Amino acid sequence: MRKIFVLGGDGFCGWPSALHLSNKGFDVTIIDNLSRRNIDNELGVMSLTPIATIQERIKAWEEISGKKIEFYNIDIAKEYTVFLDLILKKTPETIIHFAEQRAAPYSMKSSKHKRYTVDNNLNATNNVLCAIVDSGLDIHLVHLGTMGVYGYGTAGMKIPEGYLEVFMKTEDGKEVSSEILYPVNPGSIYHMTKTQDQLLFLYYNKNDKLKITDLHQGIVWGTHTAETKLDERLINRFDYDGDYGTVLNRFLMQAAIGYPLTVHGTGGQTRAFIHIQDSVKCIELAIKNPPKENEKVKIFNQATETHRVRDLANLISEMTGVEIQNVKNPRNEDAENELRVENKNFLELGLNPITLEKGLLKEVKEVAQKYTHRCNKEMIPCKSLWTSDTKTKVLI
Amino acid sequence: MRKIFVLGGDGFCGWPSALHLSNKGFDVTIIDNLSRRNIDNELGVMSLTPIATIQERIKAWEEISGKKIEFYNIDIAKEYTVFLDLILKKTPETIIHFAEQRAAPYSMKSSKHKRYTVDNNLNATNNVLCAIVDSGLDIHLVHLGTMGVYGYGTAGMKIPEGYLEVFMKTEDGKEVSSEILYPVNPGSIYHMTKTQDQLLFLYYNKNDKLKITDLHQGIVWGTHTAETKLDERLINRFDYDGDYGTVLNRFLMQAAIGYPLTVHGTGGQTRAFIHIQDSVKCIELAIKNPPKENEKVKIFNQATETHRVRDLANLISEMTGVEIQNVKNPRNEDAENELRVENKNFLELGLNPITLEKGLLKEVKEVAQKYTHRCNKEMIPCKSLWTSDTKTKVLI
Numbered sequence: 001m002r003k004i005f006v007l008g009g010d011g012f013c014g015w016p017s018a019l020h021l022s023n024k025g026f027d028v029t030i031i032d033n034l035s036r037r038n039i040d041n042e043l044g045v046m047s048l049t050p051i052a053t054i055q056e057r058i059k060a061w062e063e064i065s066g067k068k069i070e071f072y073n074i075d076i077a078k079e080y081t082v083f084l085d086l087i088l089k090k091t092p093e094t095i096i097h098f099a100e101q102r103a104a105p106y107s108m109k110s111s112k113h114k115r116y117t118v119d120n121n122l123n124a125t126n127n128v129l130c131a132i133v134d135s136g137l138d139i140h141l142v143h144l145g146t147m148g149v150y151g152y153g154t155a156g157m158k159i160p161e162g163y164l165e166v167f168m169k170t171e172d173g174k175e176v177s178s179e180i181l182y183p184v185n186p187g188s189i190y191h192m193t194k195t196q197d198q199l200l201f202l203y204y205n206k207n208d209k210l211k212i213t214d215l216h217q218g219i220v221w222g223t224h225t226a227e228t229k230l231d232e233r234l235i236n237r238f239d240y241d242g243d244y245g246t247v248l249n250r251f252l253m254q255a256a257i258g259y260p261l262t263v264h265g266t267g268g269q270t271r272a273f274i275h276i277q278d279s280v281k282c283i284e285l286a287i288k289n290p291p292k293e294n295e296k297v298k299i300f301n302q303a304t305e306t307h308r309v310r311d312l313a314n315l316i317s318e319m320t321g322v323e324i325q326n327v328k329n330p331r332n333e334d335a336e337n338e339l340r341v342e343n344k345n346f347l348e349l350g351l352n353p354i355t356l357e358k359g360l361l362k363e364v365k366e367v368a369q370k371y372t373h374r375c376n377k378e379m380i381p382c383k384s385l386w387t388s389d390t391k392t393k394v395l396i
Numbered sequence: 397m398r399k400i401f402v403l404g405g406d407g408f409c410g411w412p413s414a415l416h417l418s419n420k421g422f423d424v425t426i427i428d429n430l431s432r433r434n435i436d437n438e439l440g441v442m443s444l445t446p447i448a449t450i451q452e453r454i455k456a457w458e459e460i461s462g463k464k465i466e467f468y469n470i471d472i473a474k475e476y477t478v479f480l481d482l483i484l485k486k487t488p489e490t491i492i493h494f495a496e497q498r499a500a501p502y503s504m505k506s507s508k509h510k511r512y513t514v515d516n517n518l519n520a521t522n523n524v525l526c527a528i529v530d531s532g533l534d535i536h537l538v539h540l541g542t543m544g545v546y547g548y549g550t551a552g553m554k555i556p557e558g559y560l561e562v563f564m565k566t567e568d569g570k571e572v573s574s575e576i577l578y579p580v581n582p583g584s585i586y587h588m589t590k591t592q593d594q595l596l597f598l599y600y601n602k603n604d605k606l607k608i609t610d611l612h613q614g615i616v617w618g619t620h621t622a623e624t625k626l627d628e629r630l631i632n633r634f635d636y637d638g639d640y641g642t643v644l645n646r647f648l649m650q651a652a653i654g655y656p657l658t659v660h661g662t663g664g665q666t667r668a669f670i671h672i673q674d675s676v677k678c679i680e681l682a683i684k685n686p687p688k689e690n691e692k693v694k695i696f697n698q699a700t701e702t703h704r705v706r707d708l709a710n711l712i713s714e715m716t717g718v719e720i721q722n723v724k725n726p727r728n729e730d731a732e733n734e735l736r737v738e739n740k741n742f743l744e745l746g747l748n749p750i751t752l753e754k755g756l757l758k759e760v761k762e763v764a765q766k767y768t769h770r771c772n773k774e775m776i777p778c779k780s781l782w783t784s785d786t787k788t789k790v791l792i
Contacts, residue, residue: 118519119522126510130507130511158567164564168562176553183574186599387603
């Protein structure tokens with residue numbers, strides 16, 4: 001059995017990925033410091049769905065599938081030696097790295113949150129890379145990045161998968177070409193840490209020949225995968241609050257409880273999306289197709305479609321009769337943007353995308369409806385402000 | 397009097413900068429956790445020159461010049477609140493940020509050193525930026541970067557000052573142009589942290605409109621400035637060891653004690669250089685010419701000339717009669733490279749460069765000669781290895 005570490009395997013993407021891989025016959029070890037649950041405590045919010053403890057989750061999975069998942073509570077940003085020892089003991093073939101603070105609004109709440117996000121995310125990623133080098137093992141690292149590293153500008157181009165061919169003029173007027181990492185334009189401290197992660201990957205790949213795949217994921221929607229819906233104890237997180245809730249799932253939850261769909265600004269932001277079932281499938285494809293010896297960092301755009309936020313709001317409003325409410329945008333970003341995204345790498349590996357369709361939207365809404373009694377409406381608005389200027393301007 | 401914080405003001409560039417600015421009438425406060433002295437303890441090495449304690453240094457400066465410099469021992473990567481409180485109390489106009497681990501070989505000694513460099517440098521820079529935002533003050537941040545962010549490739553271009561105009565092809569065959577940060581190519585973990593610093597500056601400048609100047613400095617040579625030679629208690633550090641010693645000063649020190657000039661590989665590496673007196677002058681020019689409101693990060697190349705390492709070795713060998721010894725290069729880098737560097741920003745601000753000339757080379761050699769008795773020859777070779785491959789290959 002192929003051994004895999006899932007760092008951050010208790011989170012929204014990590015848990016369904018761990019189950020999917022276990023189901024596919026991988027020997028899965030979850031490493032997680034449960035920071036996401038602790039942040040729920042800090043914010044005074046709970047997942048809309050009643051997630052079981054990690055211990056109950058693993059026990060339930062073994063009862064249902066007959067497969068074992070091991071769990072270690074390790075802070076990989078801080079407990080380097082414990083983490084390295086575990087690698088040496090278990091000798092994983094692949095490490096999947098989800099273990100970062102992943103909410104843009106949370107990263108902008110205060111300087112404490114900015115500093116936590118930088119400290120946690122960069123030390124976590126560097127420690128994983130250092131530990132792979134120290135282990136001397138030929139481990140493939142799969143990292144979850146974000147489409148947000150590219151920014152949401154409108155240069156009139158389709159966003160390529162990580163690398164861009166550019167032309168430059170030399171002093172004597174000649175034109176030379178070069179393939180570079182797509183120039184970054186992060187929109188929050190969180191996104192910035194992912195652009196800095198890219199430089200860690202660039203360096204360790206160049207210096208130590210590490211095999212690395214970086215997945216620039218769009219906004220995930222949906223909550224169930226084939227495995228998480230097998231038993232309520234396996235249910236995935238559903239974040240609806242202003243910090244961790246993401247746009248499409250938030251709209252569906254708001255529709256479920258009859259709360260107006262809160263569109264930031266004009267809703268002219270175009271974003272890339274992927275369903276959680278496709279996300280776990282992509283992780284599997286990435287694991288099964290590691291880079292070759294001496295290959296540069298493999299970068300995939302893990303997104304299946306793009307939509308404008310106001311179009312999504314209109315779609316869900318029509319579907320459910322719930323009205324739309326435009327609120328001031330707390331983010332420091334362009335009101336309107338285009339976005340076209342190359343994603344042929346995953347399509348060529350056999351991904352058959354689940355695109356937005358009413359059946360699946362309905363499923364998410366029904367999940368939200370079932371757990372409406374767990375919703376605290378006060379947690380819905382986004383209260384993080386990007387700049388001190390916006391403090392006086394934002395109405396929620 | 398204009399108030400200035402010098403973070404890392406006890407170090408090789410920080411101390412002479414603090415003195416120069418104090419001499420020019422600025423009100424200087426040094427903040428330093430003395431990590432550089434502690435690293436000397438760790439490595440079992442001392443500055444070739446007998447540097448006084450920071451307390452003695454400041455006392456001597458007041459005796460000689462009648463000017464006060466204040467000193468606070470604060471770890472800005474860890475003691476955020478103490479640091480922010482000091483900013484609020486003192487309200488500096490400018491903060492100069494030298495407070496990073498700055499040796500490439502040290503950053504490659506072991507995973508512990510890699511992790512320290514990433515943790516210290518990135519948290520320090522992020523904390524400074526956060527604190528400026530939190531303070532609400534209009535503070536100009538001047539940061540010491542490195543020419544090494546550009547890498548030492550040979551695209552046939554003169555390296556511009558931070559930004560590069562590139563052309564890209566859109567899907568419909570049109571050509572669009574864009575100004576981007578020069579694509580990075582770091583050669584060590586240390587250099588990598590400076591490329592990550594650039595993204596911190598990009599983000600805080602965009603989101604919070606911070607005024608930032610980033611100085612990409614070449615290799616500093618020389619040891620005395622006008623102020624440090626006024627009294628032996630003001631003397632600057634002189635690092636000759638394999639971790640912190642830099643190439644030209646190391647050659648001069650080796651020549652002073654009759655130790656063969658150790659050239660790594662063919663010595664075909666071309667590097668950019670600047671004399672310490674020009675370095676402190678550039679800091680002053682940067683302070684006096686802050687970015688305007690809403691201006692992007694100002695990037696200056698702080699270097700006055702480029703030389704091939706073997707040409708420097710030959711020059712000093714001819715000057716002194718000391719032989720050259722070629723040793724295997726511990727670094728994972730190209731054996732030979734060209735380097736042409738744009739530096740007109742500082743020239744336009746009035747910098748009149750001190751270039752390599754025998755008088756000044758002789759001065760450095762004489763300083764080294766004077767303190768030969770403090771030299772531990774065992775510390776001269778560079779023992780840090782860039783990759784596990786080189787472990788079996790490097791002979792020193």
